[in-house]
Amino acid sequence: MKKQYLAKVFEPTSVAVIGASERVKSVGGQILHNLLVSDFQGEIYPVNPKHETVNGLKCYPSVSAIDHPIDLAVIIIPAKHIPGVMHECGEHGVGAAVVLSAGFSEIGKAGQYLQNEVVDIARTHRIPLVGPNCLGVIRPKVGLNVTFAKSSVKCGHVALVAQSGAFCTALLDWADTQGHGFSAVASLGATADVGFGDVLDYLAIDPETHSILLYVEGISDARSFMSGLRIAARLKPVIVVKSGRNESGTRAAVSHTGALVGADHVFDAAIQRAGAVRVKSVSELFAAAQLLASGTRVEGPRLAILTNGGGPGVMAADRAADLNVPLAELSQPTHNKLSEALPDHWSHSDPVDILGDADPSRYGKATEIILADKGVDGILVLLTPQAMTDPTGCAHAVIEAAKKSSKPLLTCWMGEGLVEAGRKVFSAAGIPQFRSPEASVEAFGYLACYRRNQKALLQAPGPLSKHQEPDVDGARLIIEHALSERRTNLSSAESKAVMRAFQIPASPCINVSSAAEALVAAEGVGLPVAMKINSPDITHKSDVGGVRLNIGEPRSVRTAFREMIDSVKTQCPDVKIDGATIEPMLERPHAREIMIGIATDPVFGPIISFGAGGTAIEIFADTNLALPPLNEYLSKELIEGTRASRYLKRFRNLPEANLGQLVDALQRISEIVCELPEVQELDINPLLVDEHGVIAVDARVVVARPATSTARYGHMAIHPYPIELVTQWQLADGTDVVVRPIRPEDAKLEQEFVQSLSVESKYFRFMQSLQKLTPTMLARFTQIDYDREMALVAVIREGSCEAEMLGVVRYVSNPDRHSCEFALTVADIWQRHGIGREMMSRLMAVARDRAIEVMEGEVLSNNAKMLALCERLGFRIAHNSLEPDVVQVRRHL
Numbered sequence: 001m002k003k004q005y006l007a008k009v010f011e012p013t014s015v016a017v018i019g020a021s022e023r024v025k026s027v028g029g030q031i032l033h034n035l036l037v038s039d040f041q042g043e044i045y046p047v048n049p050k051h052e053t054v055n056g057l058k059c060y061p062s063v064s065a066i067d068h069p070i071d072l073a074v075i076i077i078p079a080k081h082i083p084g085v086m087h088e089c090g091e092h093g094v095g096a097a098v099v100l101s102a103g104f105s106e107i108g109k110a111g112q113y114l115q116n117e118v119v120d121i122a123r124t125h126r127i128p129l130v131g132p133n134c135l136g137v138i139r140p141k142v143g144l145n146v147t148f149a150k151s152s153v154k155c156g157h158v159a160l161v162a163q164s165g166a167f168c169t170a171l172l173d174w175a176d177t178q179g180h181g182f183s184a185v186a187s188l189g190a191t192a193d194v195g196f197g198d199v200l201d202y203l204a205i206d207p208e209t210h211s212i213l214l215y216v217e218g219i220s221d222a223r224s225f226m227s228g229l230r231i232a233a234r235l236k237p238v239i240v241v242k243s244g245r246n247e248s249g250t251r252a253a254v255s256h257t258g259a260l261v262g263a264d265h266v267f268d269a270a271i272q273r274a275g276a277v278r279v280k281s282v283s284e285l286f287a288a289a290q291l292l293a294s295g296t297r298v299e300g301p302r303l304a305i306l307t308n309g310g311g312p313g314v315m316a317a318d319r320a321a322d323l324n325v326p327l328a329e330l331s332q333p334t335h336n337k338l339s340e341a342l343p344d345h346w347s348h349s350d351p352v353d354i355l356g357d358a359d360p361s362r363y364g365k366a367t368e369i370i371l372a373d374k375g376v377d378g379i380l381v382l383l384t385p386q387a388m389t390d391p392t393g394c395a396h397a398v399i400e401a402a403k404k405s406s407k408p409l410l411t412c413w414m415g416e417g418l419v420e421a422g423r424k425v426f427s428a429a430g431i432p433q434f435r436s437p438e439a440s441v442e443a444f445g446y447l448a449c450y451r452r453n454q455k456a457l458l459q460a461p462g463p464l465s466k467h468q469e470p471d472v473d474g475a476r477l478i479i480e481h482a483l484s485e486r487r488t489n490l491s492s493a494e495s496k497a498v499m500r501a502f503q504i505p506a507s508p509c510i511n512v513s514s515a516a517e518a519l520v521a522a523e524g525v526g527l528p529v530a531m532k533i534n535s536p537d538i539t540h541k542s543d544v545g546g547v548r549l550n551i552g553e554p555r556s557v558r559t560a561f562r563e564m565i566d567s568v569k570t571q572c573p574d575v576k577i578d579g580a581t582i583e584p585m586l587e588r589p590h591a592r593e594i595m596i597g598i599a600t601d602p603v604f605g606p607i608i609s610f611g612a613g614g615t616a617i618e619i620f621a622d623t624n625l626a627l628p629p630l631n632e633y634l635s636k637e638l639i640e641g642t643r644a645s646r647y648l649k650r651f652r653n654l655p656e657a658n659l660g661q662l663v664d665a666l667q668r669i670s671e672i673v674c675e676l677p678e679v680q681e682l683d684i685n686p687l688l689v690d691e692h693g694v695i696a697v698d699a700r701v702v703v704a705r706p707a708t709s710t711a712r713y714g715h716m717a718i719h720p721y722p723i724e725l726v727t728q729w730q731l732a733d734g735t736d737v738v739v740r741p742i743r744p745e746d747a748k749l750e751q752e753f754v755q756s757l758s759v760e761s762k763y764f765r766f767m768q769s770l771q772k773l774t775p776t777m778l779a780r781f782t783q784i785d786y787d788r789e790m791a792l793v794a795v796i797r798e799g800s801c802e803a804e805m806l807g808v809v810r811y812v813s814n815p816d817r818h819s820c821e822f823a824l825t826v827a828d829i830w831q832r833h834g835i836g837r838e839m840m841s842r843l844m845a846v847a848r849d850r851a852i853e854v855m856e857g858e859v860l861s862n863n864a865k866m867l868a869l870c871e872r873l874g875f876r877i878a879h880n881s882l883e884p885d886v887v888q889v890r891r892h893l
Contacts, residue, residue: 004201004205005128005198005201005202005814005815006194006198006201007202008071008072008095008128009096009098009128009130009137009186009194010142010184010186011142011144012042012071012072012095013043014042014043014044014068014069014070014072015035015040015044015045015070015071015073015146016045016046016047016060016063016066016073016074017035017046017047017074018047018048018063018074018075018076018077018085019047019048019075019077020032020047020048020054020076021051022051022055027076027100028048028076030148030150031074031076031100031136031147032044032046034146034147034148035144035146036055038143038144038145038153039143040142040143040144042071042142045057045060045066045068045070046059046060047059047060047062047063048060062088063088063092064091066092070089070093071094071095072094072095072096072097073085073096073097073098074136074146075098075099075101077101078103079102079103079114079132080103080114082101082118083114083118086118086121086122086125086127090122090124090125094125094127096127096128096129097122097128097129097130098129098130098131098136099118099129099131099132099134100133100135100136100189101133102132102133103132103133104118104192105190105192106190115190118192119192119193122193123193123816126816128193128194128198129192129194130186130188130189130193131192132189132190133165133190134163134165134187134189135148135149135168135169135187136148136187137185137186137187138182138185139184139185140154140155140156140181141155141183147165147168147185147187149168149169149172149173150169150173151173153172153175153176153182154176154179154180154181154182155182155183156181156182157181157183157210157211157293158180158181158182158209158210158286158293159184159185159186159203159206159211160182160184160186160212161185161186161188161203161212161213161214161215162215163187163189163190163191163215163217163218164215164217167215168185168187171215171282174282178286180286183203183206183208183209183210184203184206184208190220191220191221192220195220195228196214196219196225196228196229197225197226197227197228197229198224199228200212200229200231200232203232204228204232204234204235205235210236211238211289211290212236212237213241213285214229214238214239214276215242215243216240216242217242217243219603219604222603222605222717223714223787226270226274226717226718227785227787227788229271229274229275229276230274230275230785231780231785233453233457234275234779234780234783235776235779235780236293237276237277237288237289237292237293238276238277239276239277239285239288239446240271240276241278241280242264242267242278263601265625266601266603266604267604269626269627270627270717271453272452272456273456273457273627273718274453275456275457276453277292277446277449277450277453278449284442284446288446291443291446291447292447294430296432297408297447297450297451298408298447298448298451299377299451300377300448300451301325301326301377301451302326302329302376302377302378303325303326303327303376303378303379303380303441303444303448304327304328304352304373304376304379305317305320305350305352305382306351306354306366306379306381306382307352307353307354307381307382307383308353308355308363308382308384308386309384310347310353312412312414313347313353313382313437316351316382316437316440316441317350317351319442320444320445325444325445325448327351328350328370328375328376328377329350330349330350330352330370330373330375330376331373331375334369334370334373334375338370341365341366341369342355342366352366352370354366356384356386356388356389357386357388358394359388359390359394360390360393360396361397363394364401367379367381367397367402367409371402371404371409372405377407377448378409378410378444378447379408379409379410380411380412380441380444381398381410381412382411382414383411383412383413383414383422384414385414385415391418391419391421391422392421392422394422395413395423395426396425398411399425399426399429402431408432408444408447409431410431410432410433410434410440410444411431411432411434411440412434412435412439412440413426414435452637456637457783458744458745458783459634459744460721460743460744460786461629461670461720461721462629462631462721462722462723463629463674463675463713463720463721464723465631465664465671467503467667470501470668470675471501472675472676474501475497475498475501475672475675475676476676476678478490478497479676479678479679479703483704483705488536488703488704489536489537489700489701489702490700490701490703491511491534491578492509492511492534492698492699492700493509493511494701495699495701496509496699498672498676498699499684502672503664503668504665504668504684504696505695506695506697506699507583507586507696507697508525509582509583510524510525510581510582510583511578511579511580511581512582513578514561514579515558515561516558517579518531518558518580518582519554521582522554522557525582525583526584527553527554528551528552528585529557529582529584529585530548530549530551530582530584530585531547531551531560531561531564531580531581532548532580532581532583533546533547533564533565533577533580534577534578534579534580535575535578536578537575539700541698542615544568545564545571546564546567549585550585557582564580565579586688586697588690590654590657591688591689592644592647592648592654592657592690593612593613593685593686593687593688594610594612594644594662594689594694595610595611595613595614595617595623595683595684595685595686596608596666596669596683596684596685596687597609597681597682597684597685598672598673598679598682600681604717605715605716605717606627606628606715606716607625607626607628608627608638608666608669609623609625610623610624610625610626610639610642610644611623611624611644612642612647613685613687614685614686617685620643622642622643622644623642624638624639624641624642625638626638627716627717627718628670628673628674628716629673629716629718629720629721630666630667632663632667635663635666636659636663638666639662648689655690655691657689657690658689658690658693661689661693661694662689662694664694665687665694669682669684673716674716674720677706677714677715678703678706679701679702679703680702680704681700681701681702682699682701682702683698683699683700684696684698684699685700711850711851713787719785719787721743721786722786722790725741725790725792726738726739726740726741727739729794731833731834732833732834735796736796737794737795737806737835738795738796738798739793739794739795739839739842740793740795741784741786741790741791742782742792742808744782744783745782746782746805747778747782749793749803749804749805750781750782750793750805750808751778752805753808753825753827754770755771756828757825757828758828761825761828763860764825764863764866765825767860781808784810788813788817789812789813789820790810790811791809791810792810792839792842793805793808794806794808805827806826806827806830806835807825807826807827807835807839808824808825809823809824809840809842810822810823810843811843811846811847811855818851818852818853819853819854819855819856821857821858822840822856824836824840824866824869831865836866836869837869837872837873840869844873844893853893854891854892855875856888856889856891857870857889858886858887860885860887861879861884861887867887867889870889870891874891875889875890875891876889877889
């Protein structure tokens with residue numbers, strides 16, 4: 001495979017500092033000083049036409065005057081001169097650029113135009129460009145520090161990626177005093193070219209990086225951000241802090257970086273779906289990174305608290321309630337064992353208070369009993385140094401007890417001098433320890449959140465559920481008709497027709513334009529009826545008196561029609577009124593009112609909402625959000641994240657609602673998002689849910705021509721599983737084969753496939769000796785981003801316990817998105833069956849359909865069978881004199 005796209009940003013062998021200066025207090029002077037004192041081992045080329053030497057180094061008047069290769073150009077000159085310098089860099093063959101100068105998109109239209117010009121030049125010459133308006137880049141391992149930060153940076157295993165240079169400098173200063181080091185630091189500024197996604201791609205496979213910290217102000221490319229974040233989060237913990245959590249912060253973030261800032265709760269939903277963890281403060285950022293990087297994990301969210309003081313236990317329980325971390329419900333056998341081991345006056349509940357005179361033996365025994373309870377996922381042990389307490393002895397006892405369980409142990413020895421030795425015992429044993437009950441619970445919250453989000457990351461829903469296929473064409477015709485009339489709001493009847501096209505039950509709805517028509521419609525559907533105003537300009541009908549319910553008399557129908565029309569005209573004289581709709585009154589005595597919706601976020605695109613419905617929806621504010629596509633698991637998680645979920649269970653005289661039908665409805669809404677990019681907004685409110693199922697009583701749909709990518713699913717932040725690529729194929733001997741995109745749950749099949757390969761086949765594929773895939777490699781190969789890469793597998797006996805993988809072919813797009821690299825492997829015993837040629841042909845077709853123009857790869861020169869296949873498929877073979885063992889193959893698609 002080729003060297004990583006950003007290798008010359010983070011590991012250059014030569015750096016040109018354009019705008020270098022001897023004035024240490026200038027940006028150019030500070031950057032050159034940092035490079036010199038950080039022991040950078042490569043070549044340094046200062047560029048400034050006003051100097052012949054700078055800090056003892058030869059200074060060049062221009063980039064073109066440097067007669068050596070340049071891996072990285074660091075640019076600190078006025079913005080207006082940068083396009084000319086970028087042209088010079090391109091002509092010189094510079095590998096990458098970091099632009100620290102301001103004066104671009106953050107200042108308005110003129111700056112945006114200049115920024116676009118600089119980015120166009122960089123992309124023309126294939127120069128990755130970091131910035132502009134950034135602090136720079138640090139890579140301690142190679143002595144690279146091209147920032148104007150004054151703090152020294154130690155080597156470590158945590159990477160920091162941020163848009164704000166000021167945030168970076170403050171965090172670097174704080175980390176230096178706390179003894180924290182970094183594997184890499186990247187201040188991205190405006191993310192005009194190199195964005196979060198690109199840097200996350202690099203850090204995901206960087207062996208020096210064990211966890212990643214992100215500081216985000218705004219996202220310029222949601223698809224790239226989500227793609228890079230999901231890839232990185234599959235391989236190592238990613239912790240995110242985002243500014244702009246309220247309106248004033250959002251305005252500041254936009255003016256600072258010029259990037260788009262979406263709704264904060266939508267950002268939360270994106271982080272959850274990406275498998276990362278979001279925190280709110282800098283202190284939480286490092287605490288979460290260290291805890292998750294330590295390998296501590298939980299299997300569930302239920303926390304048990306053990307304490308020798310009631311106050312600290314209550315404080316921990318309060319913080320757990322704030323974070324929605326459920327306290328474990330101890331089983332009766334556990335209660336019995338604790339009662340035998342503890343004094344009579346122990347708390348008999350969680351938090352488990354073992355009283356102020358608890359000695360090491362009591363601490364150890366209680367810890368062991370609680371960890372053995374199947375209803376406990378982790379334990380927090382608190383200690384306050386009271387007169388009878390032995391903090392160090394209790395620490396040893398707790399550690400010994402915890403060795404008998406695989407569940408995580410978190411500790412909090414409160415105080416300072418009296419507990420210092422106990423804390424050191426925990427640190428030496430690798431046990432996470434904290435100074436306050438709140439911080440301890442927050443740490444467990446990170447673990448629970450990480451587990452939940454990682455499970456969401458493993459989901460790979462397709463665009464369509466496995467139920468009855470929707471009538472997508474019929475729904476699109478309804479929308480096209482509205483758009484042809486230059487309408488953006490569908491009528492109630494049209495909205496419900498779209499619902500029915502996607503198999504969502506909806507109540508009948510008849511449009512009427514006169515009192516007489518209303519009476520005929522009412523008699524047709526059967527009295528009593530509901531009457532609602534029909535206007536494309538009115539969203540909340542009940543707010544303007546546009547709803548009449550339980551109309552039971554024929555004469556009342558005509559009266560209600562006239563009164564309602566007159567009332568609405570009085571309140572809203574300028575709106576267009578098309579008449580009314582007549583609907584039957586539904587007899588659903590056990591029904592709960594739920595709201596399901598679609599909204600379009602300016603950054604992440606379509607988002608699905610779920611919560612309590614009815615006219616008081618804004619008051620209850622009980623809404624949860626999720627990025628589509630959804631499957632059954634994600635739909636249930638969306639429901640469980642609301643208070644309304646408890647209302648759906650058996651309650652007093654209400655039987656439990658039909659959760660299966662509700663989950664189906666959410667998956668159908670996900671189908672609408674995937675297949676109808678024209679839908680900008682959708683509200684089903686209320687959706688009635690009872691023991692029998694669901695029915696949409698009122699629906700509103702807003703449509704528009706898609707403004708984003710014309711590619712299928714290009715309007716979504718997460719590409720659905722490409723179910724359309726699943727096909728059947730038959731070998732010449734009659735063996736039935738399923739060829740389909742790989743899925744996360746294929747990890748076991750993939751591992752068995754690789755282990756079955758001969759030594760030679762493994763070497764041909766991986767160009768190194770390999771017994772089996774590491775967990776990191778396995779995750780990277782099976783959990784892919786279907787937007788910018790594709791892996792097709794050929795499987796026999798699909799769906800059975802005897803399923804077997806015959807071959808894998810994959811491509812990964814290069815950063816230009818117009819070329820890709822491919823790899824192919826076929827099991828030894830299944831070679832010479834035409835599998836390789838068939839799979840390559842299918843992969844090339846997929847790449848071609850996705851506008852990829854060039855497919856290339858590297859083949860070992862002694863892999864005669866692969867080289868012969870490439871020639872038959874039309875690849876051009878090129879030998880490299882510098883690497884005689886490796887052959888380059890390339891084909892224009």
